[in-house]
Amino acid sequence: MEPADSDLHAEFCRELAALRLFSGPRRAALEQAVRRLREGVAIGEVMAALPVSVTEPLRGRNAPPPVATHGSPVPGAYLCPVGACHRVEQRYAGDGPPECLVHERVLTFVPDA
16 A cells, blocks of 8 residues: 555544535445445545545645644554554543544554553
């Protein structure tokens, strides 16, 4: 997987909860895309099949939005649970672990060495 594809896959995963606010045909297309990603289809192919109205919010961003912190950072990082992308998340005290909604699993915790 190319680094740009992995970044796009990670962004798709990170934003999936917000994207699921779509309704009607856009929501149906989105859920079909999630199913195809679970089956191992390349993110580029999946994104190409989605309507522009679904992909525009993902392709228009250069960096993830800032996250408000509720506590001190937990030492370590959370990674994609199946190794499908390069998603890395930080968790803060008081927050639950981040989840991958594509694969419906909590991200894998890797403690700082």
